[in-house]
Amino acid sequence: MSARDAMAAMLDELMGPKRNVELGKDTKVSFDDPNICTYYLVGFCPHDMFTNTKADLGACQLVHDDNLRRMYPESPEYGQLGFERRLLRFLVHLDEDNMRRIRKNKDKLSGMDDGGKRKLEDEKRQILRDISTMDEELKTLMAGAEQAGSEGDISKCQELVAKSELIEAEKHSLEERLEKLNESPTQTAPGIEEMSMKPMEVCEVCGSMLIINDAQQRIEEHLTGKMHTGFQKIRTMIQHLKDKIKEFGDAEEQRREERRKARAEESTDKDSKDRRHRSRSPHRSSRDERSRDSRRDRDRDYRRGNDRDHRRDHRHRDRRY
Numbered sequence: 001m002s003a004r005d006a007m008a009a010m011l012d013e014l015m016g017p018k019r020n021v022e023l024g025k026d027t028k029v030s031f032d033d034p035n036i037c038t039y040y041l042v043g044f045c046p047h048d049m050f051t052n053t054k055a056d057l058g059a060c061q062l063v064h065d066d067n068l069r070r071m072y073p074e075s076p077e078y079g080q081l082g083f084e085r086r087l088l089r090f091l092v093h094l095d096e097d098n099m100r101r102i103r104k105n106k107d108k109l110s111g112m113d114d115g116g117k118r119k120l121e122d123e124k125r126q127i128l129r130d131i132s133t134m135d136e137e138l139k140t141l142m143a144g145a146e147q148a149g150s151e152g153d154i155s156k157c158q159e160l161v162a163k164s165e166l167i168e169a170e171k172h173s174l175e176e177r178l179e180k181l182n183e184s185p186t187q188t189a190p191g192i193e194e195m196s197m198k199p200m201e202v203c204e205v206c207g208s209m210l211i212i213n214d215a216q217q218r219i220e221e222h223l224t225g226k227m228h229t230g231f232q233k234i235r236t237m238i239q240h241l242k243d244k245i246k247e248f249g250d251a252e253e254q255r256r257e258e259r260r261k262a263r264a265e266e267s268t269d270k271d272s273k274d275r276r277h278r279s280r281s282p283h284r285s286s287r288d289e290r291s292r293d294s295r296r297d298r299d300r301d302y303r304r305g306n307d308r309d310h311r312r313d314h315r316h317r318d319r320r321y
């Protein structure tokens with residue numbers, strides 16, 4: 001990386017990918033900008049977790065923007081962009097890989113692993129069995145040959161000797177094979193031989209091979225190491241994200257329900273307004289009529305100063321309601 005590229009990467013890291021935008025222009029970076037690492041926005045980027053371990057994922061190619069990460073939970077888009085699901089999918093994938101490794105290491109320990117120690121020991125045992133069977137056959141053949149010789153049966157004697165020579169050759173090649181197998185464990189699978197020296201177990205969190213009753217310092221190194229803490233963090237985050245996604249779903253459901261209710265109310269409101277509008281027309285005209293009437297009445301009352309008329313007018317008006 002040239003010094004210029006290194007500076008650019010550093011500026012990206014510090015100021016976000018829109019650092020080149022001129023001042024005064026729109027400097028708003030959207031959360032779903034393709035250069036932004038959305039894993040980091042939601043919580044953490046798995047690429048950061050296992051550097052220089054067996055589970056190293058390589059460096060993240062996207063920008064880890066602290067400003068955006070601070071803004072994200074406060075923004076109206078929080079939980080609306082599918083970022084949580086995306087991180088959940090990645091973490092579940094990593095967790096499944098980890099589970100597979102745990103199972104594989106357990107199989108290895110119990111000697112079930114193909115090409116492992118058990119297969120090797122089985123083959124050695126089989127060769128030893130074959131050799132001892134051959135030794136028995138050779139004894140019988142030699143005894144037979146001796147007897148045939150003492151009886152003067154030369155051709156039978158020769159036949160039995162030839163047979164025993166064949167078996168002798170076969171036995172020799174088996175012994176060579178056995179010798180090779182006895183050399184091979186330290187050459188082909190040193191781990192297995194080494195492991196069988198001390199009782200081991202597989203860590204249920206990160207799949208590491210652990211020596212049972214190991215030194216306290218080694219135990220602590222493992223428990224605080226990147227692999228162990230990383231896979232523990234992944235499991236915790238998976239649960240957290242599942243809860244969050246359910247929360248977002250519930251909130252969305254509630255918003256939908258509220259919108260539905262609001263729409264329903266609006267339409268009943270509109271209905272009743274329409275109804276009122278229809279029924280109000282005669283009503284309003286009657287009120288207009290009444291006001292004309294009452295004006296006339298008032299004028300009349302005023303002119304007459306008549307109480308009885310005034311009361312009658314009230315009755316008259318009430319009936320109109």
Ligand SMILES: [Zn+2]
Nearest residue numbers: 037040045060
């Ligand atoms: Zn990232």
Ligand SMILES: [Zn+2]
Nearest residue numbers: 203205206228
């Ligand atoms: Zn562990």
